[in-house]
Amino acid sequence: MKSNFNCSILAVDDEPDNLKVLIAYLKGHGFSIRIAQNGIQAYEFAQKFLPDIILLDIKLPDIDGFQVCTKLKNNENTKDIPVIFMTSYTDVSQKVKGFESGAVDYITKPFQKEEVLARMNAHYTIIRQKSILANQNEELRKLHRAVEQSPSAIFITNKKGEIEFVNQAFCSITGYEEVEVIGSNPRILKSGKHNTDFYKEIWNILTSGKTWKGELLNKKKNGELFWVSSVISPIFDEEEKITHYLSIKQDITERKKTEEKILYMATHDNLTGLVNRVSFMKKLNEILIQSQKEKSLLAILFMDLDGFKSVNDSLGHDAGDVLLCEVTSRLNSILKSTDLAGRFGGDEFTVFMPNIENQESCTQTTEKIVSAMSKEFTIKEKNIQIGCSIGISFFPKDGETAEELIKKADLAMYQAKKNGKNRYEILD
Structure with missing residues (x-):
């Protein structure tokens, strides 16, 4: 059976005719063979062709096989090539000397070709296994370097949920030292911002053998909260049983802050910090759905400042902006937390x-607003007197949609201005 087409042998003997039968036999079983006739040539051929196995005669015309073997083992390129001595010596001391010089085996002359083939196959199997192991070790080293150098926090837990491995990024991001977390449960990172059902869902997905992906709000050792984009996957053994869980977390705190800032800018007035028109209408529609279900009373106030234009014209738009912020502050100080x-x-x-509860509870709050806006404001070290006109509409009496209620309150506000300003009106 030809099973060793990839195995190359360097045979070293000063009388190659002695090897003819053996060489032909090995070639017939798939080995490729090159011959050297002295020690110096053997050393040169070994460096040039890097054979898988070297068959080396001890007795050579220039330097003996022991010297050749020693030179090969001292050379970085050839030190790992297995050397097998061929000899007719039966003296144990000679064999010991050969092993001490770096040989891995002995073949005694006269050769038994079947024995030689068996030894070649055995050594070539070892060579292949060592090569596979070396490649696997290199892959493991690459993987280890990749994990350690990854900017993402990586950790592995066993089935009990105990942390068995963390990389450097995990320590850098969380603030924990490796010795502090090994054996601990990932619960040390819980922020308290996710409910029990959230974690149950994750656990159910993982124990079913699937991967969970999502965003988590975690807590560092110092108590600081941080957002992560997380991927958690089960690790299986040869029998497809879950043995561990791999978690890869990427810190997305800055991204979340940016998203929140963009969302805030899209939904809020940049000057006053109040929700803008679009956001107000959206939230009003949402609260109307709730009010319809609960059959509860809801009031809408539409307020326009009296005398604001004169402030802008006399003191400039900067003063007008300051005034709008002061108005917002007084307004918020009067409203309840449930009002918007x-x-x-x-x-x-x-x-x-x-x-x-009733219209009266709304009008009482409105009177406080009118009174607050009529008091002096100090802008740019000047006392300014303005006022406000407010129109009020009620759900469901004045309409069932946001647009209807805003329109009715707007009309009532204009009626307040017609009736002398600095007051509120409710249309029939």
Whole structure:
């Protein structure tokens, strides 16, 4: 059976005719063979062709096989090539000397070709296994370097949930030392911001053999919260049983902050910090759905400042901006936490008050707002007197949609201005 087509042999003998039968036999079984006739040539051929196995006669015309073997083992390129001595010596001391010089085996002359073939096959099997092992070790080294140099936090837990491995990025991101977390449960990273059902869902996915992907809010050793994009996968053994879990976490805190900032800018007025017109209408529609289900009373206030234009004209737009912020501050100080104020545009403000007991409770709050806006403001070291006109509409009396309620409150606000300003009106 020809099973060793990839195995090359360097045979070293000063009388190659002695090897003819053996060489032909080995070639017939798939080995490729090159011959050297002295020690110096053997050393040169070994460096040039890098054979898989060297068959080396001890007795050579220039330097003996022991010297050749020693030179080969001292050479970085040839030190790992297995050397097998061929000899007619039966003296044990000669064999010991051969092994001491670096040989791995002995073949005694006269050769038994079947024995030689068996030895060649055995040594070539060892060579291949060593090569496979070396490649696997190199792959493991690459993987280890990749894991250690990864910017993502990587850790492995056993089936009990005990951490068995963490990389350097895990320590850098979380603030924990490796010795502090080995044997611990990943619960040390819990922020308390996710409920039990959230973690149950993750666990159910993992124990079913699937991978979970998502975002988590974690907590560092110092208590600081941070966002991660996480991938958690089960690790299986040869029998497809889960033995461990691999978690890869990427710190996305800055990205989340940017997203939150963009979302805030898209939904809020940049000057006052109140929700903008689009966001106010969206939230009003949402609260109306709830009010319809609960059959509860809801009030809408539409407020326009009296005398704001004169402030802008006399003191400039910077002063007008400061005034709008002061108005916002006074407005927020009066409203409940369940109420929502928005800047509708310019000097127009809107408010919705959900779940009010009756119209009177709304008008009492509105009177406080009118009173607060009529008090002096100090802008650029000048005392300024303005006021506000407010129109009020009620759900469901004045409409069932956000647009209907805003329109009714807007009309009531204009009626307040017609009736002398610095007051509120409710249309019939």
